[in-house]
Amino acid sequence: MSNVTIIMPAYNVSDYIETAIKSVLKQTLTDWELIIIDDGSTDDTLPIVQQFIQQDSRIQYVFQENSGQHAARLTGLRLASADFITFLDADDWVSPKWLEIGVRELNDVDMVNVGIEYVYGYEMPKEIQDKKSKILRGSDVLCEWVLERDINGYLCTKFIKKALMMPLLKMSETPKFNYLEDVWTIDRFIDNVNSVAVVEEPLYYYLQRKNSTVHSEMPIEKKKYAYQLVEHLMGRYIGESYLGNCVMYRLRRTYMKMLSSMTISEIHNEKTYLLNILELLKSEDDGFDDMHMFDRLVWKICELKLLTLAMIIRNGLVFLKNGEVTKWLKSHWLVQVVDI
Known part of the structure; x- marks a missing residue:
C-alpha cells in the first residue's frame, strides 16, 4: 500500500x-x-x-x-x-x-x-x-x-x-x-x-486561468449562492462564543466581495446596493484593509454616476486605513447623501 x-x-x-x-x-x-x-x-x-x-x-x-x-x-x-x-x-x-x-x-x-x-x-x-x-x-x-x-x-x-x-x-x-x-x-x-x-x-x-471555474464571470445566482453558502456555514459556528467575532468578520468580507464583483446590470436597486456597502464599511471597526476590493466598490459607485458619493467614501478611507475614526463613516450626513 x-x-x-x-x-x-x-x-x-x-x-x-x-x-x-x-x-x-x-x-x-x-x-x-x-x-x-x-x-x-x-x-x-x-x-x-x-x-x-x-x-x-x-x-x-x-x-x-x-x-x-x-x-x-x-x-x-x-x-x-x-x-x-x-x-x-x-x-x-x-x-x-x-x-x-x-x-x-x-x-x-x-x-x-x-x-x-x-x-x-x-x-x-x-x-x-x-x-x-x-x-x-x-x-x-x-x-x-x-x-x-x-x-x-x-x-x-x-x-x-x-x-x-x-x-x-x-x-x-x-x-x-x-x-x-x-x-x-x-x-x-x-x-x-x-x-x-x-x-x-x-x-x-x-x-490562474481566465476560463477556469473560479475566474470566469459568475452569473448573479452563483454570487448569491456563494454568500448564502458562507452564511449557512458560518451559522454553524455563530453560537460558539470564541468564534462569534470571527464569523461576523468572515461574513462581512464575503458579502463585500460579492458586492464588489456585481456588474451594473445586476444591480436592480441602486439605493439598497449603496446602503449595503455603507453598512459593511461602518462595521469595519478595525479598519478596512483590503484596498483592492475597496477600490472596486468605489469604481462601481462611479459607474452608477454617483461621483460625489464615491469621492466622499474614497476620502474616508484615509481614516479607515489608519484605524483612527471609523465614526467618520457612521455620521448621519453620509447616510443622507445615499438617500436618493
Whole structure:
C-alpha cells in the first residue's frame, strides 16, 4: 500500500495535465499512487495520460460521465488505497518536496495545510527551505478556518487522513455549484480535525486561468449562492462564543466581495446596493484593509454616476486605513447623501 493517494480530477485539460503529472513524477517521496478521474473529457486528455500509465504503474486512470469535480473527487476517494489523501488539480503543479513534507507533517496531526503560489504561466518551483511548521490545536483550528487565514479554502492545499474524509461518501447532499465546492467539502469534515500543521512555504502552484471555474464571470445566482453558502456555514459556528467575532468578520468580507464583483446590470436597486456597502464599511471597526476590493466598490459607485458619493467614501478611507475614526463613516450626513 502506498503512503499517500493523490486524487486528480480532469476535464478537458489536455493543454495542462502533462505538466501536472510530470511534477508528481519528480517527487522526492516515491511511495505514492496517482488516481486520475477523467470527468467526461472530450479532448486529448486520455491519450496524454495513457503515455504515462504505460511508463509508471503508480498511475491509475478512471473515466466517468461528466458529473463535476466534487463527484470526481469522491470517485477517487473510493478507490484510494493509502491512509493519507491529497488533491492535485490537472492544470496545476507542485514542488518536488510537496509529498515528502506533506506526508511527514501528517504523521503527527489530522491535516496539513501547505503554502500556495498563484501563477499566470509555468514557473519553476522555488527552492524550499523546509522551515518548521506551525501547529494548530483545538479551538484554534476552527478559528483559523472561519477566518480563512492559516487554513485556506482550497482542498488541493490539504493533506488529510483518509478516515476523516470517508463520511463524505455517505452524504446525499452535494454542492449546488462547482464554485466554492472546496469550501463546502472542507466544512463537512473540519469539525473532526483536532490538529493542523501549517506549512507556509509554497509547495502548490495554482495556475490562474481566465476560463477556469473560479475566474470566469459568475452569473448573479452563483454570487448569491456563494454568500448564502458562507452564511449557512458560518451559522454553524455563530453560537460558539470564541468564534462569534470571527464569523461576523468572515461574513462581512464575503458579502463585500460579492458586492464588489456585481456588474451594473445586476444591480436592480441602486439605493439598497449603496446602503449595503455603507453598512459593511461602518462595521469595519478595525479598519478596512483590503484596498483592492475597496477600490472596486468605489469604481462601481462611479459607474452608477454617483461621483460625489464615491469621492466622499474614497476620502474616508484615509481614516479607515489608519484605524483612527471609523465614526467618520457612521455620521448621519453620509447616510443622507445615499438617500436618493
